[in-house]
Amino acid sequence: MSSSLTSKLWDLASRLLDEVDEEIPSAIGDSKHELLDKARLAKEEWLAAQTYFNYAVEQELIDHAILSLQAAERKYMYWLNKVKAFDLE
Numbered sequence: 001m002s003s004s005l006t007s008k009l010w011d012l013a014s015r016l017l018d019e020v021d022e023e024i025p026s027a028i029g030d031s032k033h034e035l036l037d038k039a040r041l042a043k044e045e046w047l048a049a050q051t052y053f054n055y056a057v058e059q060e061l062i063d064h065a066i067l068s069l070q071a072a073e074r075k076y077m078y079w080l081n082k083v084k085a086f087d088l089e
Contacts, residue, residue, distance in 0.1 A: 009061060012052045013068075032086050039079035046072040 030038075049072040053065035 009052065009055055012048060012055075013061075013064065015048065030082075030086075032083070035079065035083045035086055039076065039083050042072070042076040042079045046076045048072075 046069075049065070049069040053062075053069050056062045056065040
């Protein structure tokens with residue numbers, strides 16, 4: 001694997017892991033604008049995780065990419081459902 005691709009994968013992995021410091025998910029008291037922003041950010045994370053998965057070639061990185069992709073997808077679906085529930089209220 002080229003060093004350029006390796007560095008891109010590590011950069012993407014570190015960006016995904018940096019999200020650990022974000023606030024605990026809570027929709028209580030959030031405005032629709034805040035919920036939409038959280039859903040948009042979660043979608044960007046999901047798309048980044050898909051890209052990470054597409055370029056992972058080593059078994060350990062593939063395993064990590066699968067878990068990251070699943071977690072990002074669930075996070076996006078969580079915030080999307082919160083937006084939909086907000087619209088129904």
